[in-house]
Amino acid sequence: MEEQSDATRNGTSGPPGLHELPHESFVPVNGQPSEAEQYDVNQYERPSVTVDVLMMSLRQRDLQTLLIKRRSWPYEDMWAIPGGFINMNESLESAAKRELQEETGVQDVYLEQLYTFGDPGRDPRTRVITVVYFALLDSERLQLRAASDATEVGWFSVYELPQLAFDHQEIVDYALNRLRNKLEYTTIAFNLLPEQFTLRELQRVYEIILHKRLDKRNFRKKIVSTNILEDTGAKKMEGTHRPARLYRFNPAAEHKL
Amino acid sequence: MEEQSDATRNGTSGPPGLHELPHESFVPVNGQPSEAEQYDVNQYERPSVTVDVLMMSLRQRDLQTLLIKRRSWPYEDMWAIPGGFINMNESLESAAKRELQEETGVQDVYLEQLYTFGDPGRDPRTRVITVVYFALLDSERLQLRAASDATEVGWFSVYELPQLAFDHQEIVDYALNRLRNKLEYTTIAFNLLPEQFTLRELQRVYEIILHKRLDKRNFRKKIVSTNILEDTGAKKMEGTHRPARLYRFNPAAEHKL
DNA sequence: GCAATAGTGTCTATCAGACATTATTCT
């Protein structure tokens, strides 16, 4: 931290503060033309910016995340969270959606910005700052596209991950934490279920993510009391036992958990 | 979003995914030397990355934030959140600390990453992605450095801000939201108070941030029950009335609110 | 009738919120 302060005081090694830059310091890209342009912002070294997308879904009664296998240095043959460079004309969220689309073919899923990781040294090739997004996919729609790409991809239990490249384990930990917290006070869980589901299935979502057993009666009481569920009238029969009611999430009833 | 997908399919306009790049694609900066380096990552256009720091403090019984006045296009003469380019060898957090130090001379304050803003048009000069940090300063230490810099800086009530440059109003809104939420379930509020404080002062912090009156008895009951306060034995006498006990925050008692 | 899961209610402890009076200091 002290080195950086020095670098800043030294006018030649670091750029001045952006918001203090005089008018002439920039070549406007899509703004009005400026009077003088003696100063090119490109003379400064810039980090690379990537957008990674941590996708999570419930598969085989497990919370799983999609990883891709690296085929080159660094971290050759290790698994990593999918991501890519940001294009100059797309928003961060668009880049995340693009990545999501490329890897899974799925659109319109739950997506939120998770955190930005940018330690120098996290990528040995060059300075890479990664804005990480976090997506939740419902298991049903996901079945469609199994293995499609040339690159090796796979779904892994977040509880039994292989060794991950870069600081990606830290990212998964961060995401899992966020997911668990949001589970308690938002309706985020519904993004992991198909449109219709039983209360038992919803409970299972909570149990898998929180990684603990929940009491059936208390759980149902709590969910039902919020009025966020709509009885579809339909029932789901599987196995040799009493069929379960199918519900649908009603986002209109914005009664928080 | 659709344009970006096109751009991606068009091999010449966008870079390949970072994590899929073959080994030879990079000039290692501080890694092992690679066998072949026909590919220079610098050929791709890169966004600028800045780190902005939204500083908040309690001043004059008000929640205020530090802004600097812009002196050039764009948004000339408007107020903005302080920030600057990131140096290639410093972490995001180090950059935020550097900015904090430059603007206020203060160190060791509460600092957390808030969010990353990166819409393509948010700065008309060039593509700028800003990682925003959020700092809380205690009012007492802050008195020391009043007006020091050449650039015009000022503290403004978050509730009566002037028109802000760029998307900075959105950033303030986001920060205020985060602060309010964290107030309820963390001990973040103590960062806005000096080492010793009265319960009334603590209550005032909550009232100012939540922007509503709180019941004195309920507030004290709740705080005291968490055991996060330590009675210093000292009292604070001001005005012609009964003096108030001075407390100190005890971080050891990690009893969440 | 057996296996298997769906569906349901009560009691208790804890917490949040409404609410008014006494205590201490200075002038």
Place this chain on the structure above:
DNA sequence: AGAATAATGTCTGATAGACACTATTGC
């Protein structure tokens, strides 16, 4: 005595968690 703020407790309604039995289906 009066002004000003500190300090304190009770009641009530809501919520969370522990806990066990009946209902429906297929075989």
